[in-house]
Amino acid sequence: MIKGYEHTVTERFMRYVTIDTQSDPESDKHPSTEKQKHLSSLLAEELKALGLKDVHTDKYAYLYATIPSNTSKKVPVICFCSHIDTAPDCSGTNVKPILHKNYNGKDIVLPDDTTQVISKKDYPYLKEHKGHDIITASGLTLLGADDKSGVAIIMDLANYLTTHPEIKHGEIKILFTPDEEVGQGTAMLDLKKVGADYAYTLDGGEAGTLEDETFSADAVRITIHGVIAHPGYAKNKLVNAIKIAGAIVDALPKDEWSPETTSKRKGFVHPVAINGVAEKATIDFIVRDFDTLELKNHEERLQTIAAKVLKKYSRRARMEFKVTEQYRNMKEVLDHYPKVISYAKQAYKRAGLKIENEPIRGGTDGSRLSFMGLPCPNLFTGMQAIHSRHEWVGVKDMQKAVEVLAHLVHVWEDAS
Structure with missing residues (x-):
C-alpha cells in the first residue's frame, strides 16, 4: 500500500x-x-x-x-x-x-x-x-x-x-x-x-x-475416420470412431504424464475435448513442457499410443494427427x-x-x-x-x- x-x-x-x-x-x-x-x-x-x-x-x-x-x-x-x-x-x-x-x-x-x-x-x-x-x-x-x-x-x-x-x-x-x-x-x-x-x-x-x-505449448488434434454402416446390418462392417477415440484416451498413462499427476517442472499431455459421431471423431489435446524440445517427444509418444489402439481396433479405420504450435x-x-x-x-x-x-x-x-x-x-x-x-x-x-x-x-x- x-x-x-x-x-x-x-x-x-x-x-x-x-x-x-x-x-x-x-x-x-x-x-x-x-x-x-x-x-x-x-x-x-x-x-x-x-x-x-x-x-x-x-x-x-x-x-x-x-x-x-x-x-x-x-x-x-x-x-x-x-x-x-x-x-x-x-x-x-x-x-x-x-x-x-x-x-x-x-x-x-x-x-x-x-x-x-x-x-x-x-x-x-x-x-x-x-x-x-x-x-x-x-x-x-x-x-x-x-x-x-x-x-x-x-x-x-x-x-x-x-x-x-x-x-x-x-x-x-x-x-x-x-x-x-x-x-x-x-x-x-x-x-x-x-x-x-x-x-x-x-x-x-x-x-x-x-x-x-x-510452459512451451502445442495443441494436437487426432481425427479418427471410422467406417459407417446401418446398425441393423453392421456386423463385420461398422468401425465406430467414437469407441476408438474412447480407447485412445483410456490407453493414456494413469499415474504420470497428465496435469493431475504432475507438478513443478514436469510436462504433460492432456485431452481437453472429444467430439464426433460413429463415422468420424476428434480428440483435442494440449501438450505442455518447459523444455520446448520435449514437446516433440510427447507428441511422438501420443501418436504411437493412438496408432497402437487404431491397429488393434481395425485396419480399415484411419487416423490424422495434426500438431499446432501455441506458444513458447x-x-x-x-x-x-x-x-x-x-x-x-x-x-x-x-x-x-x-x-x-x-x-x-x-x-x-x-x-x-x-x-x-x-x-x-x-x-x-x-x-x-x-x-x-x-x-x-x-x-x-x-x-x-x-x-x-x-x-x-x-x-x-x-x-x-
Missing part, C-alpha cells in the same frame, strides 16, 4: 467484474465475443478522464494508451498489460462481487450456493489475509480476478501517477487485450501501436511472485534481457516483498509478446483459485501490486 494514497483499485475491481467479458474458444471472430468491447470502451473513457494520451480502442477490442514521460532523461518505454476477458471454464454472467471486510480467518460459505465453500484447507494462502479485506464472488460464477485484478491495478497506477507528478518516470504504455483465455490474446495486436521497448503483464498470483518462465517458453527470450527481471526485483524489494521467482505452469500474453519482440515477464496481482467459483483476491495484494509498479517506473527512470 502506498503511504498517504487513497487507492482506487478495490472500487474499480468491484465494478469491472460485473461486466461480462467471457471469451469463446469456439468462435473464429476477433474478439471472440462482442461483449468484451463493453469493458474496453469503459476503460478507454476512464483513461481519457485521467488525462492519458493516445487513448483508443480498435475493432478487435484492444485498448492502447500512453502516460507521457515527466523526466528529461531518455528512458526506455515500458508497457503494462492485462487481459480483459474471463475464462470460459465457469460462468462469468451476473457476477456479484462480495467485499469481506476485515476477513476473520474462517472458511467462507458463498451465499448464492452454500455448497461452495472457500476453505483454509484448500486455500492456505487465506491465512495471509486474516484481518484484511478480500473479495469473492457469490457462489454461482467465477469472480473474474483473472485478469480484472490486473486491469484494476494498472488503472489505479494510472490514477496514482497522474495525481502524483513528483514520481519521475519515462513514457509508459498501457495495453489491455481480449481473448487471452482462448489463446488469441495477441492474434490481432498492432505492436507498432504499443510502441514499447519492454513490457510486464499483470496476470500472476500470490504477492511476491515474479515469473519469467512459462518466454525464458528463451527473457534470458537475453536480464535488466527486465533485475529492475522488477529492485521494485519488489523497495516494496518490502520477498521475491518468489518461479515458472508458470501455463502461459500468458507475455509468452507471445516476448517472441513478437517485446520482452515481457509476469507480475503478481493476488488472484487465487482462478477459473472457478472459489476465485478470490486480497485487497492488500492488489494495492501492493500498484506500489510495485510505482517503484518499477521509477527504477527504470533512475537507471537511465
Whole structure:
C-alpha cells in the first residue's frame, strides 16, 4: 500500500467484474465475443478522464494508451498489460462481487450456493489475509480476478501517477487485450501501436511472485475416420470412431504424464475435448513442457499410443494427427534481457516483498509478446483459485501490486 494514497483499485475491481467479458474458444471472430468491447470502451473513457494520451480502442477490442514521460532523461518505454476477458471454464454472467471486510480467518460459505465453500484447507494462502479485506464472488460464477485484478491495478497506477507528478518516470504504455483465455490474446495486436521497448503483464498470483518462465505449448488434434454402416446390418462392417477415440484416451498413462499427476517442472499431455459421431471423431489435446524440445517427444509418444489402439481396433479405420504450435517458453527470450527481471526485483524489494521467482505452469500474453519482440515477464496481482467459483483476491495484494509498479517506473527512470 502506498503511504498517504487513497487507492482506487478495490472500487474499480468491484465494478469491472460485473461486466461480462467471457471469451469463446469456439468462435473464429476477433474478439471472440462482442461483449468484451463493453469493458474496453469503459476503460478507454476512464483513461481519457485521467488525462492519458493516445487513448483508443480498435475493432478487435484492444485498448492502447500512453502516460507521457515527466523526466528529461531518455528512458526506455515500458508497457503494462492485462487481459480483459474471463475464462470460459465457469460462468462469468451476473457476477456479484462480495467485499469481506476485515476477513476473520474462517472458511467462507458463498451465499448464492452454500455448497461452495472457500476453505483454509484448500486455500492456505487465506491465512495471509486474516484481518484484511478480500473479495469473492457469490457462489454461482467465477469472480473474474483473472485478469480484472490486473486491469484494476494498472488503472489505479494510472490514477496514482497522474495525481502524483513528483514520481519521475519515462513514457509508459498501457495495453489491455481480449481473448487471452482462448489463446488469441495477441492474434490481432498492432505492436507498432504499443510502441514499447519492454513490457510486464499483470496476470500472476500470490504477492511476491515474479515469473519469467512459462510452459512451451502445442495443441494436437487426432481425427479418427471410422467406417459407417446401418446398425441393423453392421456386423463385420461398422468401425465406430467414437469407441476408438474412447480407447485412445483410456490407453493414456494413469499415474504420470497428465496435469493431475504432475507438478513443478514436469510436462504433460492432456485431452481437453472429444467430439464426433460413429463415422468420424476428434480428440483435442494440449501438450505442455518447459523444455520446448520435449514437446516433440510427447507428441511422438501420443501418436504411437493412438496408432497402437487404431491397429488393434481395425485396419480399415484411419487416423490424422495434426500438431499446432501455441506458444513458447518466454525464458528463451527473457534470458537475453536480464535488466527486465533485475529492475522488477529492485521494485519488489523497495516494496518490502520477498521475491518468489518461479515458472508458470501455463502461459500468458507475455509468452507471445516476448517472441513478437517485446520482452515481457509476469507480475503478481493476488488472484487465487482462478477459473472457478472459489476465485478470490486480497485487497492488500492488489494495492501492493500498484506500489510495485510505482517503484518499477521509477527504477527504470533512475537507471537511465
